[in-house]
Amino acid sequence: MKLKRVAVLISGGGSNLQALLDAVEDKDDPLLIEIETVVSNRKEAYGLKRAQLKDIETHYIGKGNYPDLAERDEVLLAILKEKNIDLIILAGYLGILSETVVSEYPNQIVNIHPSLIPKYCGKGFYGHHVHEAVIKNNEKMTGATTHYVDSGIDTGEIIAQMEVPVYKGDTVKTLSERVLEIEHLLLVETIRKICV
Numbered sequence: 001m002k003l004k005r006v007a008v009l010i011s012g013g014g015s016n017l018q019a020l021l022d023a024v025e026d027k028d029d030p031l032l033i034e035i036e037t038v039v040s041n042r043k044e045a046y047g048l049k050r051a052q053l054k055d056i057e058t059h060y061i062g063k064g065n066y067p068d069l070a071e072r073d074e075v076l077l078a079i080l081k082e083k084n085i086d087l088i089i090l091a092g093y094l095g096i097l098s099e100t101v102v103s104e105y106p107n108q109i110v111n112i113h114p115s116l117i118p119k120y121c122g123k124g125f126y127g128h129h130v131h132e133a134v135i136k137n138n139e140k141m142t143g144a145t146t147h148y149v150d151s152g153i154d155t156g157e158i159i160a161q162m163e164v165p166v167y168k169g170d171t172v173k174t175l176s177e178r179v180l181e182i183e184h185l186l187l188v189e190t191i192r193k194i195c196v
């Protein structure tokens with residue numbers, strides 16, 4: 001069986017990337033993918049270290065080294081092509097992929113978002129902003145969603161969702177931790193499902 005060749009795109013701590021790395025190494029039920037490269041649009045992203053610890057090739061492609069968006073995409077596409085990537089996972093990637101990249105990989109890019117789409121998604125809703133809004137609006141439930149990426153922001157076909165409760169007195173920290181915990185499960189299960 002040919003394993004899917006995967007590129008993981010990140011921007012920060014990379015705990016979702018870590019969940020994938022751990023699942024690949026799971027002795028009883030390994031996640032059958034090959035993570036060929038990890039790309040970050042932030043130079044200091046800790047996720048880059050997580051990948052390097054596993055001897056995975058990493059790249060920084062951000063405004064700092066490629067100020068021009070078209071050039072960033074060209075560099076990214078060249079890496080994806082060179083590595084024969086079949087699946088791109090946006091695991092906490094806070095950049096926006098341009099149409100050039102998205103159209104090259106239809107139904108081959110998966111994003112994880114920390115809310116129950118269609119709630120709290122789209123422009124401006126990422127990371128802690130999502131949890132702030134959920135708390136402010138006194139939501140009783142929130143969660144995470146995996147979806148395919150199309151040319152809109154968080155508009156692609158939903159693959160799976162998981163819910164968690166929001167408790168009275170939750171802070172962005174407590175809520176984001178609760179959501180991250182299920183993100184790790186959801187992301188691994190989603191990738192298992194689409195890599196059978």
Ligand code: GAR
Nearest residue numbers: 012013014015016092113114126127
């Ligand atoms: C995660 O909560 C992820 O869902 C979110 O950023 C965090 C990254 O955590 N992504 C978005 O908001 C995308 N719109 P991680 O770096 O520890 O995986």
